Amino acid sequence: MIDLATKLGARAAKRLQKERLIWLTTTSSDGTPQPNPVWFYWDGERILVYSQPTSHKLKNLHRNPRVSLNFQADEEGGNVIVLTGAASIDEKPTHDPRFIKKYCQEIPKIGQTPESLAASYSVLISVLPDKLRGF
Numbered sequence: 001m002i003d004l005a006t007k008l009g010a011r012a013a014k015r016l017q018k019e020r021l022i023w024l025t026t027t028s029s030d031g032t033p034q035p036n037p038v039w040f041y042w043d044g045e046r047i048l049v050y051s052q053p054t055s056h057k058l059k060n061l062h063r064n065p066r067v068s069l070n071f072q073a074d075e076e077g078g079n080v081i082v083l084t085g086a087a088s089i090d091e092k093p094t095h096d097p098r099f100i101k102k103y104c105q106e107i108p109k110i111g112q113t114p115e116s117l118a119a120s121y122s123v124l125i126s127v128l129p130d131k132l133r134g135f
Helices: 007-018 056-063 097-102 114-120
Strands: 022-027 033-038 047-051 066-070 081-090 123-134
Touching: 007 081, 007 123, 022 056, 033 056, 056 081, 056 123, 066 123, 097 114
Parallel strands: none
Antiparallel strands: 022 033, 022 066, 047 123, 066 081, 081 123
């Protein structure tokens, strides 16, 4: 678990609570980093991401559960937050209603309902961050 009591940790916690997208990076079979912007929910301990069951990121995670997550930098290239940790996969999760609530405005914009989103993004990736860096 990362230390949220530090100045950097407090900034990371604020972004984890407020941001809409985070970049999840897995590695392909040849070791190439594979960054993808994803919707997420921070439960205070873990970063929760729902995925389609056929996604390449799941194949990558089965090979190597180590990931990095980062937010966009600001316009001047600052406010950088990078988290690393281990991901676990739950192929039969219950969708966290806090995730659905967070994205209730965006879900219809992508042609989905909460129910259809839960059906198509039916696999949970749960990341427990263990390192934090940034500036």
